[in-house]
Amino acid sequence: MPASRLASNPAHPPPPTHEPSRREALRRLFWGAGGLAGAVCGWSAHAQAGSPTGASTGARRGFTLADIGPLGEPDASGLCLPEGVSARVVAVSGERPGMGAVGTEVWHTHPDGGATFVAPGGGWTYVNNSEVLRGQGGVGALDFDRTGRVLGARRLLSGTSANCAGGATPWGTWLSAEEVEHGLVWECDPFGAPDQREPRPALGTFKHEAVAVDPVNRTLYLTEDEGDGRFYRFVCSRRDWPAGAARPALRAGRLQVLQVRGLGAGVYPGTGVDWARPWSVEWVDVIEPQSPQALVRRRLAGGAHKAPGTVFLGGEGLWYFQGVVYFSTKGDNRIWALECASQRLQVIHDFATASPASRVLSGVDNLTVSSRGDVLVAEDGGNMELCVILPDRRVKVLMRVVGQDDSELTGPAFSPDGRRLYVNSQRGGRHGLGLTYELLLPA
Secondary structure, eight states, X not given: OOHHHHSSSOSSOOOOOSOOHHHHHXXXXXXXXXXXXXXXXXXXXXXXXXTTTOXXXXXXXXXXXXXXXXXXXXXXXXXXXXXXXXXXXXXXXXXXXXXXXXXXOXXXXXXXXEEEEEOTTSSEEEEEEEOOSTTOOEEEEEEXXXXXXXXXXXXXXXXXXXXXXXXXXXXXXXXXXXXSTTOOEEEEXXXXXXXXXXXXXXXXXXXXXXXXXXXXXXXXEEEEOSTTBOEEEEEEOTTTSOTTOSSXXXXXXXXXXXXXXTSOTTOOOOTTSOTTSOEEEEEEEOSSTTSBHHHHHHHXXXXXXXXXXXXXXXXXXXXXETTEEEEEETTTTEEEEEETTTTEEEEEEETTTOOGGGTTOOSEEEEEEOTTSOEEEEESSTTSEEEEEOTTOOXXXXXXXXXXXXXXXXXXXXXXXXXXXXXEETTOSTTSSOEEEEEEOOO
C-alpha cells in the first residue's frame, strides 16, 4: 500500500485554512437571513477525496439539480427518472460486475455508504461498504476506466461487521464505520492491497454511521445510529495533526459530544425547540472514550449524572461542505446543519413541519452534497427516492425506485467529472442482495 495514504504525517502541504472572501461574504449573507452556507461552489470532502489526483462533487457548467423536472413512468428496471437523466445497473450483488475479467471479485452483499476516488492511472473507483453482520461485512471497490466502462470489483476490507456508512478523507483514504455496539472506524486505501487497513479506536466505540472531515479545524465529525445516540467530534491534538502535515495519525485527540446550549445532558431536542433558527452549541468530552458509549450511557442512566450530550434519534448520513457539516437523523426525519465557525446548529429539513411540496422527503439516511450546495438524501423507507434539498431549501426528487419495497437507497456519490451519480438499492435485484446504479446527468 502506498505509504502516503495511511502514513501518519506525509510531507505534503495541509489543506487551505481560510475561505475566499467571496465565499465568506455569502456565508454571512445566508446566515444573516436565517439560512446556511453552501450555495456556491468550492472545496468539499469529495473534491479532496482522491488526493493527489482529486475528485469532485459534481460541478456542472450547464445542467444543475435545480433544473430537475417531474419524474417519468417506471422504466424496465423500475426506475422513475426526470427527462434528460438516464440510468444503468453497474453491479449486481453476488455477481462479477463489468468485463468479468479473471481476478475480479464478486460484488458484495447489501451495499451501503460510498464515495468515488480518482484512480492514479486514469478512471476512478467507487468505494462502497457492505452492511452484513457477524464479521461478514467490509468494503469493496468498483473500478471504471476513463470512459466510464466497468472494469471489475475488488475487495478492500473483510472480517468486519455491519459496515454502514463512513466517509472520504481529504488525504485520499476511506473511513469505513461499523454499525454495531462495539463498532470501530477502519481506514482503507482505495487503491491498496486487500485488507491492508488500520483500525482507528480513538474515533470511539459505538454504533458508527458516518464520518466527515473538517480539514480547516483539523476535526472529524461522527454520527451514531442509536435511539439515544449522540453527535460526536474528534479534535486532533497538535502532535496528532501538526502544522504542515497533510493528514493526522488519528491516534491522539479529544472525543467529544455536541450539547445544545440551554438543554440538559441526555435531552432530546423535540418539537418544543424552534429549529428554524440557529442554536449555539458546546462540546463536552465523552466519559470513558475507550469504552462502548452505549454501555456507558446505560450504566449512568439511573444515576444523578447522565452521560453528556444532546440526544439525536438515529444519526445517519454526514457530509462536510464549505465550513458546514450536514447530517440526518432518521428517528425524526430531520436534516441538520452545523456551521463550524460559529458553532451554531439548525434544521434545514423537518418532515413534521415541512411544506406540502417538501414532504416528499422522509426516511432520511445517507447523504452527500454537490459542489453547488445541493444536499442529496437517500431514503430508507419513504417512497424509495433520492431527493435533493436545494440551497433555498426547496426539495426535488431526482429518482424513485418502484417494486423494491423491502429495500432502501444508499451510498449516493458523484463521479469525479460530476456527470455520473452512483446509488444503491441495498436489497434490490433478483437475488435480493443489492443493486448498484449509475445515473447519467445531462451535460
